[in-house]
Amino acid sequence: MAPTPPRPRPKTPSVPRPLAVALTGGTAAGRSEALASFARHGAATASSDAIVHDLLAEDAEARAAIRGRWGEDAVDDRGRIGEIVFADPDELEWLEQLLHPRVALAQRAWLDELAHRAAPPPLAVVEIPLLFETGGEERFDAVVVVTAPLELRERRRGSFAAREARLVPEAEKVRRADFAYVNDGSLEELDAFVAGVVERLSSS
Numbered sequence: 001m002a003p004t005p006p007r008p009r010p011k012t013p014s015v016p017r018p019l020a021v022a023l024t025g026g027t028a029a030g031r032s033e034a035l036a037s038f039a040r041h042g043a044a045t046a047s048s049d050a051i052v053h054d055l056l057a058e059d060a061e062a063r064a065a066i067r068g069r070w071g072e073d074a075v076d077d078r079g080r081i082g083e084i085v086f087a088d089p090d091e092l093e094w095l096e097q098l099l100h101p102r103v104a105l106a107q108r109a110w111l112d113e114l115a116h117r118a119a120p121p122p123l124a125v126v127e128i129p130l131l132f133e134t135g136g137e138e139r140f141d142a143v144v145v146v147t148a149p150l151e152l153r154e155r156r157r158g159s160f161a162a163r164e165a166r167l168v169p170e171a172e173k174v175r176r177a178d179f180a181y182v183n184d185g186s187l188e189e190l191d192a193f194v195a196g197v198v199e200r201l202s203s204s
Contacts, residue, residue: 017111017120018111018115018121018122018123018124019142019201019202020111020139020140021038021123021124021125021126021140021142021143021144022125022126022128022131022136022139022142022144023038023126023127023146024128024130024145025129025147025170025183026153026170027129027157027164028154028156028157028160029146029147029153030148030183030190031129031146032127033187034127034144034146035125035127037194037195038123038125038194038198040191041195041198042198043122043124043198044124044125045124045126046110046124047126048103048128049129052099055102056075056076057076062098062102066095069094070084086163089166096134104134107128108139110124110126111126122201122202123202125144126140130167131143133167137176142178142201143176143177144177144178144179144180144197145173145174145176145177145180146180146181146190147173147180148183148184149184150170152184179197181193
């Protein structure tokens, strides 16, 4: 599937820096594979899941908040945290309010660090599952959405439709993206899509 035409978005930073690109999409759509492909094509990459992992391991305030709400056993047990938040929307909202501002700060710090390198990369791609849900798209120069039919995604990961009911629909994500891809083919086809996005953004 060819990239969708990019919507108008300012791409004239006041100081030289990498073009900041957000990568998003539904569960099991192929975000991780797309992120790895961006890295192969020369982009600097960061994963929000990795940032959350670091926060849960190292952020003293976040760890103290989790300990106070769910007990010591939950502090270093992401599986336990998942059981709690996916069974109770209020607990999920609490965790998101705790982590999302910290994740955004970490992403900005990473982009700033790249910008101050002697030879910054041309593109910096951040994988963000809840990009539109948190209003994060405005922090980026371009948005890439990787999606796939729900039946295919559930074959890859199991049933999760109930979890996604509270999220922005996939069709709406595609509509709001600068580039969108339906990942229902091979990894080679996904890689070719990413290569095309990198080429277009690098020449813009």
